[in-house]
Amino acid sequence: MELSSVFSKTAKGQDEISTRAHRLPARVRAMLIMIDGQRTGQQLLALCTSSAEGQRHLAQLLNGGFVQQLSATTGAPLSAALPDEDISLAKSYVIRTLHELLGKEALVLAAEIEKTETLDELRRHFGQLHLALGVVPDRRKVEQFLEKVALVLD
Numbered sequence: 001m002e003l004s005s006v007f008s009k010t011a012k013g014q015d016e017i018s019t020r021a022h023r024l025p026a027r028v029r030a031m032l033i034m035i036d037g038q039r040t041g042q043q044l045l046a047l048c049t050s051s052a053e054g055q056r057h058l059a060q061l062l063n064g065g066f067v068q069q070l071s072a073t074t075g076a077p078l079s080a081a082l083p084d085e086d087i088s089l090a091k092s093y094v095i096r097t098l099h100e101l102l103g104k105e106a107l108v109l110a111a112e113i114e115k116t117e118t119l120d121e122l123r124r125h126f127g128q129l130h131l132a133l134g135v136v137p138d139r140r141k142v143e144q145f146l147e148k149v150a151l152v153l154d
Contacts, residue, residue, distance in 0.1 A: 003041030005069045007058070013066035022064075031057040035067050063089045087119055090149075094122070094129070097145050101136045126150070 009017070013032055016022050024032065031054065034044055041058060048054030061067045094113055098106035109125070109132050116122045129149065133142045 002069060003045065003055075006038060006040055007035045007044065007062075007067050007069055008037035009035055010065055010068050012064075013061065016066055022066075024066075027053070028057045028060055032061055032066055035061070037070075041069075060089055063093070087116065087122055090119075090122060091116060094125075094149060098129075098132070101133060101138075101141065101145070105135075106132070 009032065012022075013035070016024060016029070016032060020029075031044065031048070034047055044058060045051050045054040048057075058067075062069060091113055095106075095110045098110050098113075102109075109128055112128075113122065113125055116125070126149065129146065133146070136142050
């Protein structure tokens, strides 16, 4: 996540402001409300009581698809990145996608991943992910998933 970039709400973020459909926690929702398409990540964090907490909330919004990061030069969205100190979003993404791709066959591996507390522990499961996903017929979906996970783990 590039804090010098400007952040803007996505359609999902605007929908959350209107409907509260995703039931974001109050402080995360407050961060979403502050995002106006003009403030940089640094400016947003300056408005928070804790910079670390603000970074976690911004990362949650970014990785959840509620906001996007805009390039300072082109104004185009940049890709999302997850800070090292909060792997809960990465774990949730991995577990949810495993269930989508493998169904009930994902239960054992998902339970192991749920127990992880650090990125290093999550990295150790990457080989298991590869093996488990070998049976999934939609190879394109599997490759996209593994690429996203690899980006987070690098």
